[in-house]
Amino acid sequence: MPPSSPAPSPVPSPVLTTARDVLDPAHLRAALRVNPADATIAAALRVGAAAAVVLALSAAVGRTDLAAFASLGALVILYGRYEPYRRRASLLAAVAAVFVVAFALTASLTAAGAPVLVVLAVVALVAGLATALCTLVRTGPPGASIVVFAAAGGMVGPLAWSDVAERGVAFALGAVVAWLIGMSGYLVRPSAPARLAVRRAADAVRRALDAGPEAADAAASARAAIDRARDALADDLSHRRTRDTARVLAAELAAVAAALDGPPAAEPSGATAPADALPPRRRLRDDVRSGWRVPGWRLAGVRVVLASVVAGGATLAAGLSHPAWAQLGATATLQGASTRHAVVRALQRGGGTVLGALLAWPLLEAHLSFAATCAVVVVLQVVTEVVVGRHYGLAMLTITPMALLMTSLGGAVDPAGIAASRALDTVLGAVVGVLAVVLVHPRRRTAAG
Template identity: 30%
Template sequence: MSTLATVRGWGLTELRPHEHAHWAALRAVLSVGVPVSVVLALGRSDLTLFASFGAFNSLYGRHSIYASRLRMQTESGLFMAACVTLGVVVAAVGGTPLAIAATTAASGIAYLVARWAHWAPPGSLFAVFAVGACSSHPQDWSTVPLALAVSLGAASLAVLLGQSGQLFAAGRNREKASRKTRLSISELFRGEGVRGDLLACTAGPAIAGTVAAAAGGAHPYWAMVSAVAPLMSPPGARHRVTRALHRVWGTALGVLISLAVLSTDPGVVTTLVLALLAQAFAELFVMRNYGLAVIAITPLALLMQHLAVESDPLATTTERMTETALGAAIAVGLILLAGRPKHTSTA
């Protein structure tokens, strides 16, 4: 098989239908841009991470009818605010082992809640990102109520923007799937693939975070995020390994862009504008080709971090690539291990 055929076979060049992604991109840009602009105008760049993670709420229910989106974003918004607050509490207590443990626990809980509530997108990536990032920077207890208020405010704005399309005929959407009945706890755990995915959602980030921390990484949560990202794909080793490959090659290109941008030491306004452009690009392509989206997601994450805490561009981008590759490798290992056929004795 030729190299080109291999690339196509793994979906690296596939471009799925647009499906009105511009509406989701517009909501995401406004959801992030407005609260981040407010905290920056107030001179509180240290609160940008909290605003950003609350704004992640806009990413839920992009194809749902308004009633379903309202329910989903109300629930996910509260959950994201809780994740941000947990991360800040862990940071106030201090300690990398505690941060890894809390992020791992959040990953398992988020997976179960998302599966039970039928959130879209599924999985625990956003929870891992929020708890991991917020627990990685030193905080004091006075920041806890601020983190809760800012993340809740941003999440609430995302809910309002998620309903704003009702004002415009062109912005109206359709339900892509029928409503699903929520299961009892026992029924949830008996669901197909739930136990295996739950194990992957806890073992993956725990291993990735521990290895990254032991290697001296300053941001072990980057490896933890990369370890759970493939699990947002449909079940099946091929789908999930493909997503892991997309994350690695997308990050590789994204860090080059990030290094070029951050090396110019952009001002606050420029950094925010570039981050919002990256947010728009990511939302336009995340459902079409994940690798293309990650090319933008990487500078988005690094630019938002730059707004909150300045760091050395070369060291930051190098570590981002290293820890992403580490997390992806651990995820692929667990995926392939879970997908191995079980042989039974005929003796």
């Protein structure tokens, strides 16, 4: 009688595995860690300038009631801050279109008198689609979370159809201003993003060499920085105005890469110049085509839809007044690519929002004038952009008052009520986001399937 084969070992449950990962105390230490960041001042000033321009225009035309919606549209400028200008132009235009559609959709539903649950379901769908799109196009931070913020702006009611039109125009004009200011640097320093990318690659290689050969993580980060610089140079190389500078920078980058990996063993005859060895220019549609075949973006979108639906429904059941903010909290938590990133984001967003709401309360109680409120909003936006790359939780200390002050521009608010709602809704959304990471996983294939 042949010996029986050993029983296959049980496959560990992804839910239990992820739950154990979520409870890892290392996540708390990571949530408290401050990261290095560079080149934040110029990007921060552009964000502040976009907000200042749209707020000033609202006052100049005597429509301060539309200032909140114009400034919401101007948040388009948060995207593509370090991309080469030709790619940035396409990216900002695409994000602006998504923003306007999301806002117009929820505003139209609100004006039509659709039930709140229907509007929240649409916001959840927008959040999921935006997450998938941002993953495919590789927008980077802030991902889909600001799209949800834009969609939530369309829920401010009651609304007549004339209000939808006026607010939609203000929103679109804010997005146009953001595009113009985001592209303004092209007029004076068209190669600035590529220069920055090469400098960052050189700094990353220097850190990797100082860390020694055993520092695999530092070497991997350096190679990723080199690849990003090559992408930026490929974009500049395809444009007449930046082509010559791109060739010079490509030679510098080749020397940087050689310092990390060492020169080739033998120089081949007829070797190509560094600029000719760059990859093809990467367009948005190229990202979508290549990303379409990579697993992960579908699951990310589904997770966000489910988490947003649950977060919005739970907020309504709890009697809280801003369910879309809970959906925003869940979406922001799920923008990371790993369990660790989601948990750290949840801790930072939840804790930072609670403290930020406490800071916002006295500002709202002060009933600042329109001009003073606008000035504070602009300053908070600039500070946020300087801080957010270093520590997301600290940035929430300024993001929360800024968001609540922007909301107050649209009409009178109860300071204590709106601050408490922001804190509670965000914490609830962050918790639901983490639960989605634990519970929602790809369907496992059987051995026969």
